[in-house]
Amino acid sequence: xxxxxxxxxxxxxxxxxxxxxxxxxxxxxxxxxxxxxxxxxxxxxxxxxxxxxxxxxxxxxxxxxxxxxxxxxxxxxxxxxxxxxxxxxxxxxxxxxxxxxxxxxxxxxxxxxxxxxxxxxxxxxxxxxxxxxxxxxxxxxxxxxxxx
Numbered sequence: 284x285x286x287x288x289x290x291x292x293x294x295x296x297x298x299x300x301x302x303x304x305x306x307x308x309x310x311x312x313x314x315x316x317x318x319x320x321x322x323x324x325x326x327x328x329x330x331x332x333x334x335x336x337x338x339x340x341x342x343x344x345x346x347x348x349x350x351x352x353x354x355x356x357x358x359x360x361x362x363x364x365x366x367x368x369x370x371x372x373x374x375x376x377x378x379x380x381x382x383x384x385x386x387x388x389x390x391x392x393x394x395x396x397x398x399x400x401x402x403x404x405x406x407x408x409x410x411x412x413x414x415x416x417x418x419x420x421x422x423x424x425x426x427x428x429x430x431x
Contacts, residue, residue: 294321294380298373303386312362312387316375319355325377328358333371365389 299315306312318325328350330337337360339346345363350356356377362369370389376382 292320292322294325294377295319296375296377296380296383298375298383298385300385303388305388305390306365308366308389308391310365312360312365312369312389314360314373314375314385314387316358316360316377316383317355318358318377318380321356321379323379324352324356325379328356328375328377330358330360331374331376331382332369367391 296316296318299317304312304314314330316328316330318328328348330348337346337348339348345361347361348358349361350358358375358377360373360375367389370387372384372386374382374384
């Protein structure tokens, strides 16, 4: 019997960092979604807050998305001056694969919330350092890819 061995790549989306993110009110929420193992780049990457597509030209302002399409597609959602109302579930939804979500908690800075989330906040600070290192690594990979 002869068989055909196929090396199928299944596209995969992931959001850098932990599955929950704790932020101080007034800071910038920075979410980065990577799409890998895709035979071709996704036609689009949409971001959702809960189940509503994020609108970049709202009165609120300060919301930007940057997407770099390459062998690894990277989409970054930035929300400046985070407020409590920005808390919630964020979903990166590329056309080529299943969506991926992250829970974001914006803390108003009151003592009870700060005490309740003290452990998570220190985890968030560690996550920011990990995120920064991962971002630098991805930028380096993209630079090498572009220079080929």
